[in-house]
Amino acid sequence: MIDALFTDSNYVAAKKLLDVNVIRHEAIASNLANVETPNYKRLDVAPSFEIQLSKAVADRDSAQISGLQPQMAVDTTANAGRMDGNTVQLEDEILKLNQNVVEHAMETQLVSGSLARLRMAITGKD
Numbered sequence: 001m002i003d004a005l006f007t008d009s010n011y012v013a014a015k016k017l018l019d020v021n022v023i024r025h026e027a028i029a030s031n032l033a034n035v036e037t038p039n040y041k042r043l044d045v046a047p048s049f050e051i052q053l054s055k056a057v058a059d060r061d062s063a064q065i066s067g068l069q070p071q072m073a074v075d076t077t078a079n080a081g082r083m084d085g086n087t088v089q090l091e092d093e094i095l096k097l098n099q100n101v102v103e104h105a106m107e108t109q110l111v112s113g114s115l116a117r118l119r120m121a122i123t124g125k126d
Contacts (some may be wrong), residue, residue: 009060014110016053016065020045021104023070028097031088038084046073 006012027043034040049070056064078087 007062008114009057009062009065011111011114012062012065013053013057014107014114016068016070017107018104018111020049020053020070021100021107023072024100025097025104027072028093028100031093032090032097035086035088035090035093038086040086040088042075042078042087043072044075046071048073 024045027045031040031042049068052068053065056068075087078089080087081089
């Protein structure tokens with residue numbers, strides 16, 4: 001019974017998305033730190049990871065979701081809107097940082113909610 005909670009694809013995906021939030025936060029921090037660095041290329045979570053995660057979630061394959069490892073990569077879709085070749089846009093990064101914080105809070109609630117239900121099942125109390 002307890003194993004079923006920890007291997008449920010939704011729970012495993014929520015935990016994996018927390019890992020993604022950490023990597024994305026590191027990428028955003030690096031982008032913000034290098035906003036004035038000539039020829040710096042914007043970083044984000046590798047798009048291939050997001051595609052793999054979407055497929056694994058659609059298949060509801062907990063083992064596949066657990067095995068995925070998010071990685072940081074250069075954002076090839078970012079355009080250099082400046083003469084120095086830097087692809088970081090300060091306003092966009094701040095928006096992405098705020099979005100990442102909200103997503104982290106939501107995913108933390110999902111994981112915490114699952115653990116709270118388990119605690120209630122064990123103790124019979126809230």
